[in-house]
Amino acid sequence: MDARTLPPVIRLSPEDGVVIARIAIPEATTVAEGVTTNRRIPPGHKIATRAHVKGEAIRRYGQIIGFATDAIAPGDWVHTHNCAMGDFAKDYAWGVDARPTPMITPAATFMGIRRADGRVATRNYIGIVTSVNCSAHVADLIADAFKRNPFTGQDPLAEFPNVDGVVALTHKTGCGMTMGEPLRLLRRTLAGFARHVNFSHVIAIGLGCEVNQLGPMLEEQKLAGRLRNMDIQEMGGTRKTVEAGIAFVKEVLAEANRVQREPVPASELIVALQCGGSDGYSGITANPALGAASDLVVRHGGTVILSETPETYGAEHLLTRRAVSREVGEKLVAKMRWWEEYTAREGAEMNANPSPGNKAGGLTTILEKSLGAMAKGGTTNLTAVYDYAEPVTAKGFTFMDTPGYDPVGATGQVAGGANLLCFTTGRGSVFGMKPTPSIKLATNTAMYERMVDDMDVNCGTILTGEESVAQCGERIFQLMLRVASGERTKSEGYDFGSSEFAPWTLGATM
Amino acid sequence: MDARTLPPVIRLSPEDGVVIARIAIPEATTVAEGVTTNRRIPPGHKIATRAHVKGEAIRRYGQIIGFATDAIAPGDWVHTHNCAMGDFAKDYAWGVDARPTPMITPAATFMGIRRADGRVATRNYIGIVTSVNCSAHVADLIADAFKRNPFTGQDPLAEFPNVDGVVALTHKTGCGMTMGEPLRLLRRTLAGFARHVNFSHVIAIGLGCEVNQLGPMLEEQKLAGRLRNMDIQEMGGTRKTVEAGIAFVKEVLAEANRVQREPVPASELIVALQCGGSDGYSGITANPALGAASDLVVRHGGTVILSETPETYGAEHLLTRRAVSREVGEKLVAKMRWWEEYTAREGAEMNANPSPGNKAGGLTTILEKSLGAMAKGGTTNLTAVYDYAEPVTAKGFTFMDTPGYDPVGATGQVAGGANLLCFTTGRGSVFGMKPTPSIKLATNTAMYERMVDDMDVNCGTILTGEESVAQCGERIFQLMLRVASGERTKSEGYDFGSSEFAPWTLGATM
Ligand SMILES: [Ca+2]
Ligand SMILES: [Ca+2]
Ligand SMILES: [Ca+2]
Ligand SMILES: [Ca+2]
Ligand SMILES: [Ca+2]
CATH class of the missing domain: 2.30.130.110 (Archaeosine Trna-guanine Transglycosylase; Chain: A, domain 4)
Known part of the structure; x- marks a missing residue:
């Protein structure tokens, strides 16, 4: 054109x-x-x-x-x-803009995996959760035993076509850490993955002497029945633990493979919204298009999770007006106060005001700037506000408090139960996150074409006039349904999603 | 017996x-x-x-x-x-206990790899450094292409027997991070690995839009000439970057393989000292035995690095008395003040006083308790105090400020240039750290036997009377020379050491 x-x-x-x-x-x-x-x-x-x-x-x-x-x-x-902005920011105007959501019935469907507890999975992995960095390599060794070999094409899971893989979720913390909220937050995150619907079976591996003891964590998080746990020290070291881990996976593979996809309503979608590597087009192409798709998810009865609190800061008034209740709005505002304290303590700054460069680019107010990111969430009522990694149980448009940093934010959202993730990017990110498939949306055609191996959707079409925001949103919604049904995203093709597991770490490292 | x-x-x-x-x-x-x-x-x-x-x-x-x-x-x-303790803790008594070190000549030798710049390597790896989590998986994909296949035994490095492997150093940070010291510290750490003597060649991989930009980091750290760097966004995505990374490694393998081990003096040893998973025996077996070995390293002209600042806290007076100068002692004391502020800010506590349980076990004073860990450093003069990940250039007994947490502490020490690491453990750790080989020392025979696949040395022999502390120290020193000469440690046998790369993260995650 x-x-x-x-x-x-x-x-x-x-x-x-x-x-x-x-x-x-x-x-x-x-x-x-x-x-x-x-x-x-x-x-x-x-x-x-x-x-x-x-x-x-x-x-x-x-x-x-x-x-x-x-x-x-x-x-x-x-x-x-x-x-x-005028006096807008002086009044939270709780719920004044909340209005009935025009639901679409019957809801669209996708081919999902219905678990025994009623929840619906979009993928079917076996997970290995680690309590501490000291058990990371042992977890990797177990997962590696089930990895397809790129040289020979040998695939240890060839007989189990319904199993998407074995994922080791490793991290850098779990000991030498601050008790209280930092430890609680880590446990909540690990537990969220341990109970993630996209895992059929889970092993938890600890060292044995770490601060984040497996036993108390499983008890606190009511996970004891859900997984096999082992401590390396009790098992007698690396070799014995790896052997036991591999044996466990082999033992459950046949059962894990016994899943079947069936038509389920789109209301079973729990979609994490992310952006990373924004550019000047993010706020006029991919983010509003994803917002249009989010509105469709909600109107079909599903859930979307907006996050990235620092990017909402100063524009929270937009969300308090859409809150379904004063309580929901107040929870959001309390998060903003927490972030002010957190960043002040850490020598960082919260400031969402448009810079001179932003203004030269056409952004007039803090609301408009923040909306560039918040547009991903669409326009429906704010139904709930969650702590980082807290289980997301509400339907509709929800908010989870997370940093803006992609891997840490997405880890919280997936811990909360997201079974699909949509990630807009202008500069070009190569993000992925197991066990949840990530759809990547390019804000502009030039980057889409340059990084086509990594991009799933080109929203640059809005800029060229080939599509309206609404049309692009509809196209994204249709892709969501297909990916939720098993269609592979680009990042899954390259096996992304294990390195990106990154629990938010608070507190001192001792 | x-x-x-x-x-x-x-x-x-x-x-x-x-x-x-x-x-x-x-x-x-x-x-x-x-x-x-x-x-x-x-x-x-x-x-x-x-x-x-x-x-x-x-x-x-x-x-x-x-x-x-x-x-x-x-x-x-x-x-x-x-x-x-009396008034001991009221007087730093700078240097009063410093005394001439009885050097051993001629120094013992080991078979090391002398680099063009004169430094001596104990291993010969190719390294892949990452600026940000967003490039972690791409780095892994490159390293994986050179990994031995456990199923087929296929070894892409079979023709290059002098190359120990290709190591991806990935982490969870690099963006959404606090400027100032948190960013400087990350850069210092990455740069320390990028210039590590045990790497013959290094690639640095970034995404392109991260806070920790590769270009400024390489300039700030004067690394531009030392490595090949690439940004995924500029390369055009995952596939093209992985292909370029693999091509680079293939291009340099022959040159990397062209190293030869030759006899070099033990004064070329830079030994990181760690303990993790301590038990009641740590302070009477493995730690003092490692201290005896440290004294030998120093007497042969080499360097040892004691760290784990929180475990030294309250007993820093022992080190200020051994400091070679008031400046060196004051630098250590300033670190203690920094930690008081850091932990207070983060809601954690610095308190090394013996607990009732410690006292029941026979530990009388804070000095005695801290010495349980500090004994690893031996008895010679404190010659220098370093910031986390700062290049260690002094000979003799040095101190580097790090957390006690093993992966984070060891990452700082190896960034500082340690070409050997000794790790004492009572409960049984399975630690390893590339590119530096880690010798693991068990404090007791029962754990040594239970975890013999992971332990290199049994110091429980001191407890049973089979050996004196000095004899065990001599045995450790001899093993240091053999490992520095290429003898594989247990953790190298299991390919540990990539997951454990864990830069200290300070500041807020935004
Ligand atoms: Ca380990
Ligand atoms: Ca983000
Ligand atoms: Ca990534
Ligand atoms: Ca330690
Ligand atoms: Ca890894």
Whole structure:
């Protein structure tokens, strides 16, 4: 498609009173019916498509990004000179924007694996959880025994086509660590993986003398019946533990293989939302498109998990307005206060205000900037707020408190039970996370083409005008259903997802 | 050997005025010439072997553990009733105990690999350093291509017998991290591995958009000439980066293989000292035996690195007295103050005081307790104090500030340049760390026998009277020379040492 024939603007939501300039637009250009620019508009900046009276809310992604500080006419450039947050951030306005979600019935279906406890899996792995770094290599040795050999093609799991693999989940902590919340958080994370629906069977391996003792962890997390556990010291060292681990896997393979996919409703989807390596297009292509797909997941009865708390900071008012209850909203606000304290203590800073560069790029307010990331969550009501790695049981649009850093954030979301993950990227990430398949969405066509071995979806089509945000969202939703049914993502093809297991570590290392 | 025929006590150093009861000793037992007990002595407790006047220093491991608070006669039980720290901890007494080291000439030799820059390697690996977790799996994929296949025995390095392997050093951080010291510390650690003498060639792999950018890191650490670096985003994704990495390794294998071992003096040894999974025997068998070996390393002109700052806390006065200068001593004391602040900030506690259980086991003062761990360092002068992962260039007995947690502590020591690592363990650890071979020393025979697949040395022989501390130390020193010459340790046999790479992470995860 030739650049000169492309539509000059992008509409992110039908509810919006502004559109975004895809390219620099000269004065006196008609960009929509009855909307003609009255000055040059820089790329990424906003043009009003209807009149706003002074004080009226200005919406992008269907959400408030600020208020008119002056009367705004169709065709006007909208930026800091006529749009500001005003007193918005002084009032959490609990739930004022919550509204009934138009559900879609009957819900779409995918081919899932229904477990005995009723939960639905999208993959079928055997997991090896480790209590401490000291048992990491032993866990790897067990998992390696079931790995396909790239030289010979020999596949120890060839007879078990319904088993996706054996995954060792190793990390750097578990001892020399601070008691209290740091230890609780690690246990919650490990337990979340140990009970993940995408594992048919799990082994837990400890050393024996670590702070994070397996016994108390299994008891605290009520996991005792779910898994086989072994301590290397009790087993008599590396060789005996590896042999016992391999024997256990061999013992359960036939049973693990005995699963069948069957049609299940899309309401069984629990989708983790991530972005990493954002660029200037993230907020106008992949993130809003994923938001449109998130709205579809929710309208089909499923769950989406927005996270990355530091990227929501300062714009939490948008979510408190959509909260289904004051309690839910207050839990979110308490997280923001916790982060202020955490970052101050650690010599880091929380500041989401648009930088001069952001403003030059067209971002007017902190709300608009944060929405670039938050747009992934769509527009439905906020139904629950979770701690890092806490089991996600609510339906609808939920929030989990995590860092923005991809592996740590995604580890919390998957520990919470996500059975699908969608990851938008502008610069190009090669992320994957077992046992949950990760769909990677490129914000622009150039990067998509350059890293096509790693990208599952090109959302650059929105920029070129080939697709609307809604159309791209529908395409993502359809891919979600196929991936949940077993279609392999690019990162699964390269066996990503074990290195990326990264529990959030708090506290001192002693 | 029958328990009844064993000597009832252990002498830890010829300079000591006390011996340690190996078992419970009845009243009126003669435990040495002219030394007869005048009451029952519990196991692990001290018996005076000579008279001490009130106020006289009491030594264990040849070092001060306290002062007589009363006159002490030969045969007397020595504990809290007649021994205390007094004002010891109020005076750093800079350097008062420093004394000339009796050097051994000519120095012993081992078969080392002399690099072009003059440094001596004990192993010959090719390394893959990663800037961020996002490049971890790509690094693993490259290293995996050169791994021996356990099923087929196929060995991609079969033609290159002088290359010990290709090691991917992956971690969980590198982005979403706090600037300043947390980032500097990560870079120092990665750079220490990148320039490690045991690597003939190094690749550095980044994603491209991470906080810890490869370019600035290589410049800051003056590594640009030493390694090949590539960013996944610039290379065009996973497949192309893995192909380029494999091609690079293939390109340098012949050159890497062109090394020859030659006799080099023991003064080229840089030995990291670690303990993990301590037990009641650590302080009377493996740690003092390793201390005796450390003294030999130093007397042959080599370097040892004691670390694990939290285990030295409260007993730093022992090291300030042995410091070669006030500056060296002050650097150590400043580290203790830093740890007080760090742990307070993180809700953890620094407290090395003997617990009631420690006291029941025979540990009288904080000095004696800390010496249980510090004994590994031997008795020579403290020649230098280093920050975590800082290059260790001094000869003799040095200290590096690290946590006690094994993988994090050892990662700092190896980043500092350690070409050999000695690890004492009572409970039984299965530690290893590439590219540096790790010798594991068991504190007791029962654990040694139970975990013989993982243990290199049994120091339980000291407990059974088969060997003195000095004899065991000599045996460890001889093994150090053989391992430095290429003899494989147990953990190398099981391919340990990649999972254990664990840079100390400070600051908030954003
Ligand atoms: Ca280990
Ligand atoms: Ca992220
Ligand atoms: Ca990755
Ligand atoms: Ca240690
Ligand atoms: Ca690994």
